[in-house]
Amino acid sequence: MKRRNFIQNTALGSLGVVAGTKAIAGTHEQAKSSSAESQLDKPYKLPLVIATWNVPNATEAAYEVLKNGGSSLDAVEQGCRVEEANAEGQSVGIGGLPDRDGNVTLDACIMNPQGDYGAVVYLQNIKHPISVARKVMEETPHVLMAGSGAEKFAVSQGFPRENLLTEASEKAWKQWLVEAQYKPIINIENHDTIGMLTIDKNGDIAGGCTTSGLAYKMAGRVGDSPIIGSGLFIDNEIGGATATGLGEEVLKTVGSFLIVELMRQGRSPQQACEEAIGRIVSKNKNYKDFQVGYIAVNKKGEVGYYSIHEGFSATCYAEGKNENFPSDFFNKS
Numbered sequence: 001m002k003r004r005n006f007i008q009n010t011a012l013g014s015l016g017v018v019a020g021t022k023a024i025a026g027t028h029e030q031a032k033s034s035s036a037e038s039q040l041d042k043p044y045k046l047p048l049v050i051a052t053w054n055v056p057n058a059t060e061a062a063y064e065v066l067k068n069g070g071s072s073l074d075a076v077e078q079g080c081r082v083e084e085a086n087a088e089g090q091s092v093g094i095g096g097l098p099d100r101d102g103n104v105t106l107d108a109c110i111m112n113p114q115g116d117y118g119a120v121v122y123l124q125n126i127k128h129p130i131s132v133a134r135k136v137m138e139e140t141p142h143v144l145m146a147g148s149g150a151e152k153f154a155v156s157q158g159f160p161r162e163n164l165l166t167e168a169s170e171k172a173w174k175q176w177l178v179e180a181q182y183k184p185i186i187n188i189e190n191h192d193t194i195g196m197l198t199i200d201k202n203g204d205i206a207g208g209c210t211t212s213g214l215a216y217k218m219a220g221r222v223g224d225s226p227i228i229g230s231g232l233f234i235d236n237e238i239g240g241a242t243a244t245g246l247g248e249e250v251l252k253t254v255g256s257f258l259i260v261e262l263m264r265q266g267r268s269p270q271q272a273c274e275e276a277i278g279r280i281v282s283k284n285k286n287y288k289d290f291q292v293g294y295i296a297v298n299k300k301g302e303v304g305y306y307s308i309h310e311g312f313s314a315t316c317y318a319e320g321k322n323e324n325f326p327s328d329f330f331n332k333s
């Protein structure tokens, strides 16, 4: 099933797929579904790729690199590039929905097993921010570059400038302008960010996160996706985590760093994702109005995924199988 259809078919508010694990501010009450159990309670054999949402082409591209003995860093870059190049995906790369002034602005970051980080924010006219983020990490003395400076740097590294506003996204923006109300239809329009975690056969972990951010955001707005510790965090001794959803809430709780630190203290990836979602829920009376989803892996090849609302999923390619799993979620009411 295509990602958007999957998201629409499991729209926010409908009930049921799984019996849940409730986690608020650190308390856990385990009651997992059978589908969650079969995937969440055993470590996968390495190599392994896991990504947010239903992105089989992206996980396949990443797994291909790992299968051929490539590094987790190369794998995550290649995987993320697949979604960036997909003009139909309206939250990543080309075809991303613009800000309210009509600019497509992209955010991305990448981390390698050595703990190095590179990121770009508010990048325009360049289709592959994940690769520019890698160049920032590898070719500059900096870790984070923004706007026109990042664009100039990308061009100097050989990235072509191109128009990222597709006809479909321009049409959607013009329609939005009629009322110009900023009310993101959470879980449908704004949650195709790809966050990906890869572990190579030696157990070395890398991660990437790339997005066009929230549709019709204010010009200049940057979300969690390119920010270390929020949209993504890797500690090769422990594991990694990445986020999708309302970036403002992920930023306020430094979600991906939190998950890795919880795993360091002994939580499984699943428990850590649930606790990080619990942290957001416990701090927001209006948690029913927005979605956040996390995925995580640990060094053993165990995975976890969890969200506030139904509709989130994770794609996992391991042991020769490329599968999409609906995520368990907090809001069962």
Ligand code: SD4
Binding pocket: 091, 190, 191, 192, 193, 194, 211, 212, 213, 214, 222, 223, 224, 225, 243, 244, 245, 246, 247, 248
């Ligand atoms: C952001 N977290 O910019 C991103 C949005 C997202 O799919 O996940 N979009 O807040």
